[in-house]
Amino acid sequence: MSSVNENASPAQTWPELLDQLAAKAKREGTLKALSSAEGFTEKVRRVQEINGLRRKLVSWISQCSESAYGKSGGTASRLRDEGNLKFKRNDNLGSLKFYTESVICAPALGPELSLAFGNRSAALYHLGRYQDCLQDIELALKHRYPKNLEFKLHQRRGQCFVKLGEFDPAKAAFDLAIQALDLIPKLTPEKRDSLSRDIQALSVESVSISKSQTSLPEAWPGSIPPTFEPTNPDLPGATSSLSVKRDPEKGRFVVADEEVAVGQVLFSELPYASILLLDQYSTHCHHCYKRFYAPIPCLKCTQARYCSEDCRTDSWDQYHQHECAHLDLLHSVGIAHLALRTVEVTGYNNLINLKPFFNQITLSSTSLFPSGEPYRNVVDLVEHSRTMPPDEIFQYATTALLLTMYLSQRTSFFSSGSMSGLKLDPSLDVNEDSLDFIGGLMLKHMLQLVCNASAIYEVGPTKEASEDLNNAVSETEQRRIATAIYPGASMMNHSCDPTVINSFFNNRLIVRAIMPVAKGGEIFNCYGPHFRRHLRQERLTDLQSQYNFTCRCSHCADPKADFRLHGRFAAFKCSNCDGPIPDILKEAELTNQEDWHANQPCMDCGQARRSSQQIGDVFLGLDLFNKGQEMAARQDFSGAIHSFQKSLEVRERSLYKNHKDILETLDSLAKCQAMMGNFSQSAESLRKCISIVENRYGAVSIEVGHELVKFSDILEGQIADNGLNPKTAEALEAILKRASEILLLHYGNWHHEFQEVQEKLKQVSILLPPNK
Template sequence: MNSVNCMPEDCAKQWEILLLLLSSEEKKIDRTNENEIDTMNYFYNNKGVQKILLHWLQQMKLTYAKKTSESDTALKCDEVSLWWRQKGNEKFRANLVEESYKCYTKSVLYAKHNSLMYSLALANRSAALLRMKRFQECLSDIILAIANGYPTVQQHKLLLRRADCHIELKQRSEARASIDAAIRHADSLKLFATNALEFERHVKILERKLDSVEEEAIVNESVTLPECFMGLNPHFNAASNAIELRYNDTVGRHVVAKANTKRGDVLFSEEPYAWVTLPSEERVCEMCCKADINPVPCDVCSRSVYCDERCRARASFHRWECVAAQSALFPTIGIAHLALRVLLISANDGFPTPPRRLAEPCTAADLFKSYSHVDNIKIYDKDTPPFFRMFNLVTNFDKMNNMDYIQYALTATMLTLYLEKFTSFFEYLPSKVPCALSHGELRLFAAAIVLRSLGQLVCNGHATLSLSVVEEDDERNGRTLTEKEVRRATAIYPSAAMMNHSCDPNIINTFYNSRLIIRCSRELSPGCEVLNCYGPHRAHEPTAQRRAQLRAQYMFTCACSACSDSERKDFVLLFSAYACQSCKGPVSWQSRRPRCQQCSAEFHPDRALTLIDRAEELATQADLAKSLEERCEKMSASYRLRQQVWHRHHAGLRAVADKLARLYADAGEFSRSMELIKQNIQNLEYQFGSFSVEVAHELRKLSGVMLERIFNSPHHVDHREWCLEAHKIIKKAIQLMELNYGPWEPLVSRLKEQEAFVASLLAETRTPDTADCIHHNLHYNLKI
């Protein structure tokens, strides 16, 4: 093991190398036939392995769980908090409110809990939130600031800020109470004359604002989640009554429809057994997975955040993870963090009594084995403890490469050592298992749970996705919005995990915070298998690549319809095909002498490559051009050259058309922009399907350009027809966005506001003679 001494200086970068070195030493024995207890009994009691892993853990803590610079520290530090608050003050004075908010948030994260510095950071952040019109979050920060010791001599200012929020929210009585509380508090302070005059001036401003406000009923903004079609299935936890769980020797457990379903029907609505956030610049609540939060930090570290104090209090697992979070352990070990979380969640809930009574004395092996003595279908009854569903997910250890298995075992050993040496978890665990286990057996049991979870998560884990919107309103990028899917977390959903894979799935996964909601993407009849896509999709990759990925991660060779049908298996190659120089049919450049798939004419690549080079030159010139007119001209020429070379369905052609459409929209040539976007929609429908998320995004772009045209030419003779068409497209965009992401996404709300606006324009120009025609034109049946 002399190689261990030749490691990178950054200990986080040592982890993968350490695993390779240790597993290479151990690979002589094939351990994939062992059970988890036997494997962990060897590794956890291996003194040499223990010594190396413990040394690495200590180095991680020494390196990362400390102040690393004047602007960052894993633990609380008032100096760092002050540094960020001062930065925030500079930004706020310069009227850079959103940047000041980010600085104040960091000040909140680094301030010691229940301290003056914490209350000052919260108060400053509330001022930025008020300017950003995030009134509810502003109120929350004011409450927290006062509760955490905000100076009494300044509290009247916070009370007036609270009143301002209530006024903006049209809550007259709460605003009046806050103003009165501020006046009483100011009177008790006996302010200096100048301060008293300033206070009175502020009060008068707020009272004038209050006089013009009419009390509004408080609208409940909570989201109503869709219910499972035909209600919940009592024998299939979190699943619809329209589906059932079955088993056969060929495909194992699988999900089958037992009733007719249609597109959009909800088949699963499931909270995860466990989940963890992924490293990201965006703050996500570590308890409920809510995004775009006003973060409330852990009391001890600056690395974990929550959407409010209630979520922070509920996150009891963090007490065992806090030191690891400080030590940058979780970004280093990836999905192993979720395996640790499975153990912590299971312990928090309490390990259930096994279905077969254990004889005393009990060992880790006895307890572990007893949990697998279950009916693999009946454990999905809704009243069965969820641990049994988690424990009995497949691991694929018997099919796994021995080297991979050993690395999982080493990771489980490291995490168990972490719990033993850096936390008091094993003092807590004895009360959470159903029988008395010795000191050593408890650690062995915990290590085996982590190892088993690692195997289960690799072949059953879900990435939780949601929509992130980037506004591009500068001169170069145009007026349209760019949406992108982002992975916020990795989670395990034991019921949804029962679906088998297809490269052409018949369901759509959507997420609300941590909840997974699965809908039909097409009609299903009784007896049809409900199929998920584990990643490789027929519209994205050729059959050979999909099968290779599935074999590597999930240990099976895919035989789904998309992989077995010879006419469909290389469908995706069409979207990288060149155009035949004779008939314009598709030419896949897979051999030295490519030929057209339609007319069999030989393809001559030299001319095609020459034209593509010229098209690239023109695109570069377009990017560098100073005038918008010249940019449009150059990019249009580039696009026309590519049309001569690439097949009409080529994905690269869509990308260039998208850039050109943006340029035309910037130049006010909306009809040209719309024509290109409509061409892209037809292409995307062909590749991904009419109800796909890709089509939904393109419809969103089309509706944006249509609205620009309506805004810019309000008196045009075709204005009403434009409104009718835009209304129709926006409605379709809403339906597809709701199907693919859920109605709770902010983008859906914005689209609905746009729909209402266009509908109001139509209502203003409606006449009795056109009412029936309008009703007909606005009807857009998507069969959802």
């Protein structure tokens, strides 16, 4: 039996420690014994038999202690004082940041939490965040806000309701504010009358406003994604028009039982389990991943933050009670954290009750598994352990053992009751067989997640756009915020030319059709590599590496398909017809061949017309472009425009019209022209950009949608700068309508980008003549 004697270095990461342990296991022959172990549970048993390994894991658990994330009344008070200073200077945003940190640090017991909520509500009111303000007022009162100050909260609540157009609740709040004056000790009658008159004046004013207001703005229709009731029994979160088929070669796959139309929602699925990425903790709810403005804290630690009390309660009941104060350990193990979360949300009692219905080797469900049990959809997801190298299996099994030990030693997961503290009762008798069973499930889930985990994304402004408030052009990007497991959507097979597009509403996955599918046709998802965005060899390598299959879609089956598409965007210009002449180096790269002739013909007219000057123009155009970039970085936009125009002139002389270098030049030129207020010129540059993007990504691609939104910003600037021109307004309306159609297709009418475009359309309609 092998032994582990080295002590883990505090500076070591978990992957580094695993590499060290795996190398030792390989030298001592342990990996061979692990390879022969049958089943996931047995593999975890073999790993824990290594002498000293459990001691190493106990040490790692101890090293990851999170005492630094405890609550502190003194810290909360100090942060609140800092917020007060900012608030007195009318720095509402600055005060909000300090008040929020005070809320996060304040203990659940004592006055600090209620005071922090109360003060933050004032900043939120002045920032126009009335719903957030109302929530903070409720929480301040719930946490025993000082009675002598309570009238201020009721008054502020009334003012919020007035701003929201809810006048009956406003009057009730003002009445409570007047009643709360009686709770102030030693308040003189004169002072009470003065405060009462002020509050009464606000109440009277609200009545006057309610009488003059004829209608309230309506909420955007369809702002919540659709759900399917009853849910599809074979596919969680799917419409009933889909079903799962099985094939000996490709396994399970999803087909349409009836015709599918473009834009139709096929899945609206919540994750079985998911984890928020660490760098999103300060901006997104720990449970539903909604972006928040005024977070609500976990009552025990300072890391988990929520958008509402409901999310905080659900999070605690499902998993956070087992993770609170130990998140550093769980961050260290990466994707294995999601495997742990999957076990936690299923629950120990439920897992033990289901144990007799598992195949004890594969830990997959048997025919006796209870029908309708959601966990079945997870345990039956595919994994590729048979093709995984022994050292990787060892590392996953060791991590599964670590997390099982963590659950048994530091949480109440294995107890039958709900958690009453952060440590397991040492007297609790946990059956070793149950521990091994949980460890085996943990290992299986890790291996499943390698090819079944889904990234949750949100679309928002780029970091540069967020920091540069003067930027006239909208720049957006897709950001990963969480990782999840969606058992229903995981049933879809991959194609590099998919039939669906994915988007997210907080943690809900929305799958929409982007092309029609005939009855009986297969529904294809894209696992990441897309034929318009990735080269063939890159796609094949990535899919084989992560998902253990070779893609046979039409774009991967043909070695020259990449060249016919991507080659056009890296081609020279034909002097005969202005068509694309292949770049021979790019052609060899795209087709993975080296036997191409040095002088390839034009892809349109077939003539071999390329001059030596074109090669020189490539380097000259790049040099001019780089100089423009340097000038733009120094905010010398006039000089940058001149350099970009020269670069564009050189590049258009020698490169094909849709070349990627021409696109990047036009995009940079448009941005600088907008920064200089030259909106007409910027619009012309962006119009050319859109044409290239359409050819590269498709006419209804999200890339085109984002370009159209940028174009609309420029046209709005043109109108603001030069005054109303009916032709410009009509062009803006047409651009916004097209952008709206694309965003609706990709995101749905509940998405904020679509709704922002709709608001722009409403404003444009006001500018257009009445008969338009």
